Amino acid sequence: MFKVIEIFRGIEIPKNNLCRIGLSVVLFIILLGSFAPLIAKDPYETNMAKRLESPSSEHFFGADQLGRDLFSRVIYGARTSLIVAITISAFSMGIGCLIGAVSGYFGGIIDDVIGRIIDVFLSIPEIVVNIALVGVFCTIYGSSTWNVILAVVFTNWVSYARITRGIVLSLKEREFIFCSKAIGAKSSWILFKHIIPNALGPIIVLATLNVGNIILTIASLGFLGLGIQPPTPEWGQLLNSGKNYIATAPWITFFPGLFIALSVFGFNLLGEGLRDILERRRIYE
Template sequence: MKHAVSIIRIIIRKRSCFIGILIISTILLLGLLAPIIAEDPYKTNMNERLSPPSLKHPFGTDQLGRDLFSRVLYGARISLLVGIAISIISLTIGCFIGAISGYVGGIVDDIIGRIIDIFLAIPEIVFNIALVGVLCVSLKTTSSVWIVILAIVMTNWVTYARLTRGIVLSLKERDFILSAKVLGAPDWWIIIKHIIPNAIPPIIVLATLNVGNVIMTIASLGFLGLGIQPPTPELGQILNSGKNYFITAPWIMIFPGLAIMLTILGFNLIGDGIRDILEPKLRRVPNE
């Protein structure tokens, strides 16, 4: 209990981390309360199409007369939940593969290392676009939440695998690992008991920062028309629908863009704050 309280105090003192948590918590809370505080995001009203922001429609309406405030809230909720789900799945897969690669070594490490190099050699967004296309053709369907998740996970795990592999390579020759081997501890016990706990801090930092990158990828696919398909509200897709009305109705692009920016900023602030908390040498001001 005391340890948890001390961590909370450190987070509160670390202003960047606290602000990031506040931003993400606010966006997540608004998204969860969207059915209560916002209108139906699918409801159209052609008599109010392209209406500017007002008391009735705080963010204005889109080209079909749908309330943009509602669509942004629902879109932010989808982006957050999908982004966090992708990060958790990628972390699990990447850490498992990276730990095996680094700990086993030899030909296994060489094969996994070359696979990682291939993935890293191709720009991630290009790989995602290709994967979405291949999956849609293979499954004979249009892009959906599950296809977006699968396509991004298939490229996103590499970052975690590379980090975990490097950590395991640096840890497995340490004296406490060698001592455990001499005492007859099985490999799975060494990995769970000694290696994973020492690898958690940098992985947590990477995961927090990576959520922002994943949300940007989701929005990018949506903007290109390859992400979550209409009428489901998604921030990148809303941006795409408003590009033809940027002069006459700029709010259709401004508010979804701000939502994406604030979400990514929030996760980046949290990641930077956690990094400074977990690595005391990086703290410039002790009581910052």
């Protein structure tokens, strides 16, 4: 963990505007999600008297078709989306980095086999595989948030593996790796102590950008009714439930859509900003 901190030491985030804006947006959404119980009301409480009520001082975002407070549902939705997206990103990063590092470091047949597997994954549209997998998991294990996580991780690790493989290919020719071999270190030692800490910068950038993408994927699955199941509030699913009332009560779709856009925007800006900072540092080195 402290290696990650070491990488960020000396970075002055406020100097980079992209980073500054992105970080504010991301922090804003994270804070909203974390303090949801303090800010919002009960997102499950229905009140048919307030069905499809428009935004007011009592219900900032209005109410949905069951009279639930939309503001609360959107904010609790931020919780779901962020937790699931970050979990997926973390799992994919672990799996992808390990596979990519092994592939790049050992080369030869291992690299060929992993390379072809990656090619196969890249040749199929991700969302199609995700939809199919969620369906399969649902019939076997019943509906659960883990279905979505596993299905997305299944296609998502590939980008981490590709990036890590590339970095490792260039790192393993560096002299300090040679030096480490000369002192008799094992391959696993070299991989975990020397190669992965050096590869962390670009991987962190990728992970940040990736969280934005995953939020979109989760929302897409939710919109199709395959994601996180109601009544748990989730942005894509809120969009779906509002689509029949788009002419009469547009706020049901507008506010979840706004939050999806805002969070993806925030993570992308943060990622781009981090890339600027880390790449510049690499060139400087």
